[in-house]
Amino acid sequence: MGIRDSIWSVLGRDTSNGADVVLERVRTAMLLALEQYGDEKHVRLDMKISSAREISELWYLRPEIMHLVASAQGEEVARACVAKITALFGKHQLGGKSSRFGGL
Numbered sequence: 001m002g003i004r005d006s007i008w009s010v011l012g013r014d015t016s017n018g019a020d021v022v023l024e025r026v027r028t029a030m031l032l033a034l035e036q037y038g039d040e041k042h043v044r045l046d047m048k049i050s051s052a053r054e055i056s057e058l059w060y061l062r063p064e065i066m067h068l069v070a071s072a073q074g075e076e077v078a079r080a081c082v083a084k085i086t087a088l089f090g091k092h093q094l095g096g097k098s099s100r101f102g103g104l
Contacts, residue, residue, distance in 0.1 A: 017090055019055055022055060022089060027052065029085050030061065030065055031049055033065055042068060056094060059093070
């Protein structure tokens with residue numbers, strides 16, 4: 001917990017859905033999907049996910065996760081996986097609810 005988070009927790013502000021927390025939750029979920037469904041060919045995607053500094057960078061990597069999982073397990077599993085990841089963005093979803101991946 002950083003100083004800013006400590007101060008806000010003392011003041012009663014809930015930071016559990018702050019952009020930094022959400023960024024790390026989404027990053028972890030994407031890396032787990034990559035680990036579960038990917039292989040050594042996906043090092044570049046791993047690097048993109050790991051080096052993302054903004055939540056928007058991870059948002060735009062969802063189609064790559066979709067493709068990766070669909071290639072390994074089929075579209076149904078991929079849609080479910082990406083829907084779970086999309087839900088982790090919470091209020092940080094770009095452009096509202098995604099009809100393609102999140103509104104399943």
